Amino acid sequence: MSLTGEKMEEVFLKTPSLEGRITIGEGAAALRLPSLVKERKNFVVTDSNVFALYGEFLREYFGDGEVFVLPAGEENKNFQRLFEILKRMTEAGLHRTSRLFAVGGGVVGDIGGLAAALYMRGISCVQVPTTLLAQADSGVGGKTAVDLGGVKNVVGAFYQPCEVIVDPMFLSTLPPREIKCGLGELVKYAALDGGIFELLKANADKLSEREFLFSLILPSVKHKAKVVEEDEKETGERKSLNVGHTTGHALELASGLSHGESVLWGMLLETKLAMKYGVCAREYGEELTALVHRALDVPPVGKIDFSRVRSDAEKARADKKNAEGGGICMSVAAAKGKWALFSLPFEKYREELAEAAREAERERGGDANEKN
Structure with missing residues (x-):
């Protein structure tokens, strides 16, 4: 529609x-x-x-x-x-x-x-x-x-x-920055809903076209309404809506990027971690990260300094989604239309996040800040 x-x-x-x-x-x-x-x-x-x-x-x-x-x-x-x-x-x-x-x-x-x-x-x-x-x-x-x-x-x-x-x-x-901010959450729904995923994949060249993005509001709202009806207080299925948000919130606080662009970076890095640990199917994870890269390329492209990613990771310690015991808890895409909870001890999370960030920089031409 x-x-x-x-x-x-x-x-x-x-x-x-x-x-x-x-x-x-x-x-x-x-x-x-x-x-x-x-x-x-x-x-x-x-x-x-x-x-x-x-x-x-x-x-x-x-x-x-x-x-x-x-x-x-x-x-x-x-x-x-x-x-x-x-x-x-x-x-x-x-x-x-x-x-x-x-x-x-x-x-x-x-x-x-x-x-x-x-x-x-x-x-x-x-x-x-x-x-x-x-x-x-x-x-x-x-x-x-x-x-x-x-x-x-x-x-x-x-x-x-x-x-x-x-x-x-x-x-x-809305200025372009706010459109891209919303795109971040729409890509999150693509990670959770197979139909939205296929729509975005088939229209990856339209990620900056407002009318196309506006057409995704209804399926995204329907997906969220279904989840909230099942789990209003986030004790189970509603945790899926936090895909990309654990690391995304930490990067947002540290970098000043918009919420949506931070969520895109969070999805990219957390999906890499989930693939490495076998939580996310490799073929699907590569398709999803390719879509995230396309979304990150939509202007304006914010600056992010991954040289500080180890210290930025500290901000994930206080995330309300974490469980008792000090582990970092992430909601991640596992397969098309499926998600999973994935936890790592903090020191392991920080180490793996730094490696995922280095890999992401290499994929984006060596500097996450320079791609326009």
Whole structure:
């Protein structure tokens, strides 16, 4: 399905805590927002980038409702900003029948969703994701969080939105870096879903074409909704959605790359480790890493310094996905449409990661920073 067409799709996500609706398609915001804001006190969390582009949109649909504008950037997903949001919610006189709208990318969705979960022990939340990454992944599934002590998403809650509105109109204003950021999560779904894998393989020359990428949102959302319905609190199958994220988060914190590009690097290195230890089938792993290389080549190409990879690996120690005992736990692709949990003792992980990084640099022409 092309998300630039007239067709509207609905996906329903049923969990023990809530049954939510995900509306996907051009015009989804205009279709759903009027009824969702009606006859209640509303509070909007957005960021400075979205507000600059869509201030008129916010005024049109939310009128004189309170709007909290978060400074853009992951560095603002912290306790101080969360407290500021909650304080403004209190000052606005919100009550338990009020509704919070998180209108923005992953940072806004994470911190806004957590504010909704905490205020009066939980008020209604609607996610309106405005980036490719948030529309295909983070806006769906109810994970909310802030960062603490240099660790991503370490304080948060599982809190399902009553609705997610996925409208491609927001994506027309995204810069190329944000498109590539979303591509990282789409490649993750290719590692988990055989159908998406084949689509990306067959269209590897279209990885920078927005309309093609937008067409992958629906299958990605359907895959995630199915996983979350089976395992809302990440005790089993939902761990699959962390493919590439253990090493990816460590590289993101160390390098300043976007989340999606960091996940691509994490997938590349972790798949190499999984192949070496027999966790990932060799032929499939080589196909997947070739796809990841194609995605990494999509401009803009961020800089990463693998000379520090041993020290960067330290950041994986605090990852919330690790088990007791100090091992580094990774969710990895095992075969087409299959995944596995894979753990290594920290010192072994650091040693193997450095070797995988050297191999990746050789594959990319000797310097991961120079390929354009």
